[in-house]
Amino acid sequence: MAKSGRASRTGSAKADTASATRQALVDAAIESLRFDGFAGASARAIATRAGVNPGLVFYHFGSVADLLLAGLAEVSQRRMARYSAAVDAATTPAQLVRVATDIFREDLDEGYATVLVEMIAGAGASPELGAQVAALIAPWREFAQRAIEAIVAQSPLAALVPVGDAAYAVVALYLGLEMLSHVDGNREPALRLFDQASQLVEVLGALTASSIRKDSQ
Secondary structure (H helix, E strand, O other): OOHHHHHHHHHHHHHHHHHHHHHHHHHHHHHHHHHHHHHOOHHHHHHHHOOOHHHHHHHOOOOOOHHHHHHHHHHHHHHHHHHHHHOOOOOHHHHHHHHHHHHHHHHHHHOHHHHHHHHHHHOOOOHHHHHHHHHHHHHHHHHHHHHHHHHHOOOHHHHHHHHHHHHHHHHHHHHHHHHEEEEEEHHHHHHHHHHHHHHHHHHHHHHHHHHHHHOOO
């Protein structure tokens, strides 16, 4: 029985070590995408950042591409949790735009936009990788649609906004703004668009509410 207990503890320790190594490699892959770019995110570069042997990249993930996808998935999960909490606190379309503005800044400041941009750039050379990156982006359209439905359904804009199309447009615009801001290093044009969107939403809401009041009289 004692031998069995020791074997169990040894197996558990090995599993913990393997899990810690995998997480270290995922974190290192994210950092490598941020600072080395897709082209520079080699097994050696990632392993050096993680402080492990490069062979462990292939042992745990099979390929560098699969490790980089795991890094993108990790970033997506982190940001989904952050977005969900922030969006849940918004109760009007204008507040939703302000939330998007704040998180847009975070994405740029913390390098999350860079990770996505680099993976999209790398996917351009590989149809298979492109399909996998697209699959990781797809849940964001569903998230955007749920967020818009929850807010717009309670506002006078409900009759004006085709929610599915709006969600697609929001995600496409958001990704495009992050890519442009990353490439040219200037976020100010994007932030001005967010400010204008916030003002437009408030104006449309006021006009629609006024129209509804007139019709009810």
